[in-house]
Amino acid sequence: MTDLLTIAGLRTVFRTHGGEIAAVDGVDLSVPRGRTLGIVGESGCGKSVLSLSVMRLVAHPGRVATGSVTLDGRDLLKLSNADMRDVRGSQVAMIFQEPMTSLNPVHTVGFQITEAMRAHDTHASKAELKNRAIEALKRVRIPAPERRFDEYPHQLSGGMRQRVMIAMALACSPKLLIADEPTTALDVTVQAQILDLLRDLQQETGMSIILITHDLGVVAEMADDVAVMYAGRVVERGAAGAVFADPMHPYTLGLLGSVPRLDEERETLLAIEGSVPPPFALPKGCRFHPRCPFAVDACKSEQPPLRMLADGHQAACIRAPVEAFVA
Amino acid sequence: MSDTLLEVTGLAKHYPVREGLILARQVGVVRAVDGVSFTVNRGETLALVGESGCGKSTTARLVLRLIEPSAGTINFEGVNVTRSAGAAQRAMRRRMQIVFQDPYASLNPRLTVADTIAEPMIVHGIGDTASRRKRVEELLGLVGLRPFHAQRYPHEFSGGQRQRIGIARALSVQPDLVVCDEPVSALDVSIQAQVVNLLKDLQRRFGLAYLFIAHDLAVVKHVADRVAVMYLGQIVETARKGDLFTTPRHPYTRALLAAIPHPDPQRRGQVKPLGGDVPSPMNPPPGCRFHTRCPFAQERCRIEAPALRRMADGHEAACHFAETLPPAGLDFSGGLSEIAAKRLALYARALAA
Numbered sequence: 001m002t003d004l005l006t007i008a009g010l011r012t013v014f015r016t017h018g019g020e021i022a023a024v025d026g027v028d029l030s031v032p033r034g035r036t037l038g039i040v041g042e043s044g045c046g047k048s049v050l051s052l053s054v055m056r057l058v059a060h061p062g063r064v065a066t067g068s069v070t071l072d073g074r075d076l077l078k079l080s081n082a083d084m085r086d087v088r089g090s091q092v093a094m095i096f097q098e099p100m101t102s103l104n105p106v107h108t109v110g111f112q113i114t115e116a117m118r119a120h121d122t123h124a125s126k127a128e129l130k131n132r133a134i135e136a137l138k139r140v141r142i143p144a145p146e147r148r149f150d151e152y153p154h155q156l157s158g159g160m161r162q163r164v165m166i167a168m169a170l171a172c173s174p175k176l177l178i179a180d181e182p183t184t185a186l187d188v189t190v191q192a193q194i195l196d197l198l199r200d201l202q203q204e205t206g207m208s209i210i211l212i213t214h215d216l217g218v219v220a221e222m223a224d225d226v227a228v229m230y231a232g233r234v235v236e237r238g239a240a241g242a243v244f245a246d247p248m249h250p251y252t253l254g255l256l257g258s259v260p261r262l263d264e265e266r267e268t269l270l271a272i273e274g275s276v277p278p279p280f281a282l283p284k285g286c287r288f289h290p291r292c293p294f295a296v297d298a299c300k301s302e303q304p305p306l307r308m309l310a311d312g313h314q315a316a317c318i319r320a321p322v323e324a325f326v327a
Numbered sequence: 328m329s330d331t332l333l334e335v336t337g338l339a340k341h342y343p344v345r346e347g348l349i350l351a352r353q354v355g356v357v358r359a360v361d362g363v364s365f366t367v368n369r370g371e372t373l374a375l376v377g378e379s380g381c382g383k384s385t386t387a388r389l390v391l392r393l394i395e396p397s398a399g400t401i402n403f404e405g406v407n408v409t410r411s412a413g414a415a416q417r418a419m420r421r422r423m424q425i426v427f428q429d430p431y432a433s434l435n436p437r438l439t440v441a442d443t444i445a446e447p448m449i450v451h452g453i454g455d456t457a458s459r460r461k462r463v464e465e466l467l468g469l470v471g472l473r474p475f476h477a478q479r480y481p482h483e484f485s486g487g488q489r490q491r492i493g494i495a496r497a498l499s500v501q502p503d504l505v506v507c508d509e510p511v512s513a514l515d516v517s518i519q520a521q522v523v524n525l526l527k528d529l530q531r532r533f534g535l536a537y538l539f540i541a542h543d544l545a546v547v548k549h550v551a552d553r554v555a556v557m558y559l560g561q562i563v564e565t566a567r568k569g570d571l572f573t574t575p576r577h578p579y580t581r582a583l584l585a586a587i588p589h590p591d592p593q594r595r596g597q598v599k600p601l602g603g604d605v606p607s608p609m610n611p612p613p614g615c616r617f618h619t620r621c622p623f624a625q626e627r628c629r630i631e632a633p634a635l636r637r638m639a640d641g642h643e644a645a646c647h648f649a650e651t652l653p654p655a656g657l658d659f660s661g662g663l664s665e666i667a668a669k670r671l672a673l674y675a676r677a678l679a680a
Contacts, residue, residue, distance in 0.1 A: 042515035043486075157604045158379070187378035187542060192586040192600035214516060217588030221595050240592040245664040253674050256667060258520035259590055260549040262572065262659035268527065269549065270675055271520035275485045293677030322673050 004208045005031040005176055010067035012053045021279040023049040025232040031176065036202065036209040038223025038240065040216060044276045046232040047212045051178045055094055056084050071176065090120050093169035097181035099161035103153040110149035113168050120172050136167040140197060159190035166197065173205060180212045195221055216259055220244060228252050231277055231287040234306065238313030248315035250292045294319045294326060332536050333367040333390065333504055338399035340385050344609060357609045359385045361560035367504065372530065372537040374547040377557035380605055383540045387506045390538060391423055421451045424497035428509035430489035434481040440492055441477035447500045466495040470525060487518035491525065498529065506538045511546060523550060544587055548572055556580045559616045560608055562635060566642040576644035578621045581655045589659065623648060
């Protein structure tokens, strides 16, 4: 009832010489109002294609094959292109990993922010837009916003650029912000500043956030709910507290084991063997089975569905929780 | 035990900044590295950590003389190699190798893996074709690749595998010191762990010394013996790893440690971000370079630059008030829940089996 966004049965495919491959393959997720969903996974797990599918920005030869993306009761996948353009920016906005490549180097910061505003408000005067842009810069705590308005992206540091991106994304007060690895390119002290800012802005505006990241620390810091993706599918989802305290899927365990922790010292890190399979060479059965230390024959034939293992906590593994199967 | 392999004293690299096209006149100096001193002992790992632009990668390249220092000396096994040239320099370079950050850009796409790994041996005139081929096979096995990989090209490999190739190439000439310039920061977490484990394993087997450049303190905590923290071209703190993480003396080190997000939602919101940005190395602040962002800064910090001072038990810090700062109040404990730890143990056991 309070879900802002519901994704159901989403499947995004790319046409290749070898036939269609699914980068996102049957994903169900929801984001409640005012909350943050963290999507975790490694390169190639489909988390970025998922967010582009929500924005309907998947480029040719990719397309959303099946499923629905319902925002506030409207299926975004059924909207006309013109209606979808209205939704982008004003309802759903996105920020990306590389603040330098997502900003246009030949336009001033001010021009780029007012550009987004103008797209949704054709009547506002130039002076009014400028005031609103400076307000937006102030909101993301950029010092001397009047001066920054006339500067170019190369004159800003990485953290400042990401703030500009956030200011631009929030210029039209969207209900949902999709942040795709927003702090991956930044230093840790700057990362802490940006995460702090996102949290404060969420409190102020009540927006929902989808935070896409490979960093479990960032997810733990920010997310209310977590979805772990592997090879185009969600393998575990639940409240952040539950997923970290009671990790069910072997892939989630592997990720937790791979992260060097500050609170302990281990001789060797618990690595996951091998690497994520490319979408054109997916293994049969559970997609994680070739890398899974708990895999048995049944894992090789049947693709396990997500099943409820605890209150609101699902995992797609027939061997979860592992202690029930491995003594 | 403390058998010094590399000793660097007062190392500096200043880049002139010019303006104008033809009669370019110098308008300033970027002090990328500004008076850095440290030692690396045989078989140990010294980590150089800091944020982008602090000069850690420049320091690494200066040590290898891939760029020439503006000042300072580099001693390798007690021999001054700062100005060595010709055969002496080549001999030194055989013993110091490097693993680069970007496994995509640091391998020649037109060379097979075998040729890539054999190239340093050819440069240094080691062995003949047959013995080099044998050595390549041996190295591939060492870094966890298969013999049939030798005839393949870099594009056929994933990021983690490419990094293994880069490591094999560095080890081909049996160096004593390997400079690892952010070797795992371009890799996914699960792959990061594989490469970190490999580096540690190789160090144990061959007694390698690592100069490990990194910005991720959690990784550093895992691989380093000693840590040097850099800020704006200077070292602000060095200590044995345990000391640095339990009792960081410099406010900047504390800020770095406090900024690391902890993989535990119970502890959310404990990160207190440091304000501001790193100042420009062209115009560093007077006095202590950190004073513009330091929560403990006082009048003296704005005027007088603090020197790196030796404190208890080999711990060094460049802060006027290092002894009198309030306790850091860092607490990294209590990450894993009981059930998660139990399942991880089962995972480790199943992995070993």
